[in-house]
Amino acid sequence: MSSLSLPAVSELRAEPAADPAAEAARARDAAWYQQAREIVGDLYQRSPLIYWTDFLLSIGVAWGLTAVYFTAPTWSAAQILSFVGSSILFFRAGTFIHELVHMPPNQMTWFGRVWNLLMGIPLLAPWIMYRxxxxxxxxxxxxxxxxxEYLPLAASPVSEILKYLAQAPLLPLFVVVRFGILAPLSWLHRGLREWVLTATSAAVSNPYYRKRFPKRDENHLKIVEALCFLYLAGLVALVVKGVITAHHLLLAYLLFAWTLNLNWVRNLAAHRYGNQGDRMTHLAQFxxxxxxxxxxxLTVLLFPVGLRYHALHHLFPSLPYHNLGEAHRRLSERLPPDAPYHATGRESFFAAAADLWRAAGQTAPGQSAMRRWLRKPQLN
Structure with missing residues (x-):
């Protein structure tokens, strides 16, 4: 089980019911949730063999295809195919960052270290940044x-979706500046360090997010910052020596940006994004x-490592990715027809994205929930 423990059935009753109908609804929620917990109760055991095999094959082939991508003739079939293949496999390997943060402390410690070595440091995304x-x-x-990781895109005008998508091509620049310039400078200046720890030390899709990095993990962060800086310094040295050319840098940027874009776009089908900014119960989040x-x-490629079962993941965050398919099958078959679980499904990314687009298209600028994100109220 991960540090994100399952809520007890009693915890689903956040407040006293206002009327008998509300109490009846709460009772139904508690009943189907308890049934769902029992259905998947034997699926929480992680398989290190599956994790290691999946990750090492994905990252190994990704780096192999990257070598082909950099050495193949420009615009050749080999270069195009290796670009597509490596980006998809880097995306898959990178998605294990999500599994890492859901693991209990001291579980599969070396998996996290090897993930950083082969993926997190070279792509400037150490997993501690996703805490x-x-x-x-x-x-x-x-x-x-x-x-x-939440923006009220369905409760804001379509322009907010476009602004969200426009950020994606700039993500490689951000991480290079963050680890190549801001990190080393912040080691020398306390004020800058506090700003870096508050504004640039979390992997987020909400650009208004501000929360100081946890003090307990600062040493870990500084170690991976140093490794990322040394990695970038090595690349700069190779550029100065002429080993890496401007053409290579362009190819690297395109591959890096496209890989990050896959996850950025995939996020559009993770949630309905219709909340106005108020707190939500566990089942409301689900x-x-x-x-x-x-x-x-396309579903297999765009939603690797269990990402396609995002509602299921929010219902039971501790389930390992390799058991989510079986858990979904059981819940779909055994839960009663009126259980809310069945309403979370969408046939494809495009169906989910179309729902989001339609909802945003019906939101006037004056009704935009994004204004609350801009004001960023402090929650008690």
Missing amino acids: NHVDHHSARYFGTPDDG SDSINITGQTW
Whole structure:
């Protein structure tokens, strides 16, 4: 079990019911949730063999295809195919960062270290930067301006979706500046260090997110910052020597940006994004999340390592990715027809994205929930 423990059935009753109908609804929620817990109760055991095999194969082939991408003739079939293949496999390997933050302390410690060595440091995304993800499962933070992975895109005009997508091509520049310039300078200046720890030390899609990096993990962060800086310094030395050319840098930027964009776009189908910024119960968070149930090749590529079962993940965050498919099958078959679980499914990414676009298209600028994110109220 991870540090994100399952809420007890009694915890689903956050407040006294206002009327008998509300009490009856709460009782139904508690009943189907308890049934769901029992259905998946034997699926919490992680398999290190599956984790290691999946990750090492993904990252190994990704780096092999990257070598082909850099050495193949420009615009050749080999270069294009290796670009597509390596980006998809880097995306898959990178998604294990999500599994890492859900593991209990001291479980599969070397998996996290090897992930950093082969993925986190070279792509400037050490997994400790994703520690903030635990807030995304918190009843205090989920769906509020203090949630680093939530924006009210369905409750804001379409322009906010476009602004969100426009950020994606700039992400490689951000991480290079963050680890190549800001990190080393902040080691020398306390004020700058505090700003870096508050504004640039979390992997988020909410640009208004501000929360200081946990003090208990600062030494870990400084170690991976140093490794990322040394990695970038080595690349700069190779550029100065002429080993790496401007053409190589362009190819690297395109591959890096495209890989990051895959996850950025995938996020559009993770939630309904309709919350106005108020706190949400555990089951409300689940209902705001989406399972992609179609079996197309695009679903497999765009939602690796269990990401397609995002609603299921928010219902039971501790389930390992390799058991989510079986858990979804059981819940779909055994839960009663009126259980809310069945309403979280969408056939494809495009179906979920279309729902989001339609909802945003019906939101006038004056009604935009994004204004609350801009004001960033402090939650008690």
